[in-house]
Amino acid sequence: MCNAYWLANRPAHLHFIIDAEGHDQLITQVFFDGDEWLETDVADGVRDSLVIKLDKKDYYTEGSLEFSLRPCKVLINTK
DSSP: TTTTOOOTTTOEEEEEOOOTTTBBBBBEEEETTTTTTTTGOOOOOOOOGGGOEEEEOOOEEEOOOOOOOBBBOOOOOOO
């Protein structure tokens, strides 16, 4: 990554933004079990609930995620 800003001591991670009608938007990130920087993330973003296990297969690596979205609260104007 030439000339790119990079934090060298960040664990590998993916960002997600998930939208579904009738639900609050979810913005999150996930990290990968076994990464050498999980315990010393300079951004302090790692939480146990955000770490997933990856399984190495013959020609690929596989992981599984499950997200729960919170239904939107509807405010009713009674005026």
